[in-house]
Structures are given as structure tokens and as C-alpha cells.
Amino acid sequence: MPKMKTKSSAKKRFKVTATGKVLAAQAGKQHGMIKRSNKFIRDARGTSTLSAPDAKTVKGYMPYDR
Known part of the structure; x- marks a missing residue:
């Protein structure tokens, strides 16, 4: 059986x-920072964990990472 492929993206x-x-x-920090509040920019710093349904979708793209 061939190797399973991961989604590179x-x-x-x-x-x-x-x-x-x-x-x-x-999300929401690529452009348009002038119209965003300072609170939004501050709270959107770094990374966050995905919700369970979204995480299940992403893990389907990375079959070896479970």
C-alpha cells in the first residue's frame, strides 16, 4: 500500500x-489593523487551540500526526 499523503498547507x-x-x-491579523481595536490586536497575539470539530478536520489532513 502506498504512503498516505499529508496536506502540505x-x-x-x-x-x-x-x-x-x-x-x-x-485569525484576522493579516491586514486592516487600523480599523481593529487595540484590545483585538492584543488578544489575537500568539496562537490558540482549535475547537474539537475543527481539530478533527485538521487531523484528517495530517494522518501521521495522531
Whole structure:
């Protein structure tokens, strides 16, 4: 049986923790920072964990990372 392929875009955007949670960058920070509040910019710093349904979808793209 051939090797399973991972989605290269998912490899670059997500990281799976040791406990199986999926880390992703905060959304909404690519452009348009002038119209965003300082509170939004401050709270959207760093990474966050995805919800369970989203994490299940992402893990399907990375079959060896479970």
C-alpha cells in the first residue's frame, strides 16, 4: 500500500501538541489593523487551540500526526 499523503498547507499552518490538541495562529491579523481595536490586536497575539470539530478536520489532513 502506498504512503498516505499529508496536506502540505496544513503542515505549515497547524501544530499538534503532545496531548493531541491543535494549535493555530489567530485569525484576522493579516491586514486592516487600523480599523481593529487595540484590545483585538492584543488578544489575537500568539496562537490558540482549535475547537474539537475543527481539530478533527485538521487531523484528517495530517494522518501521521495522531
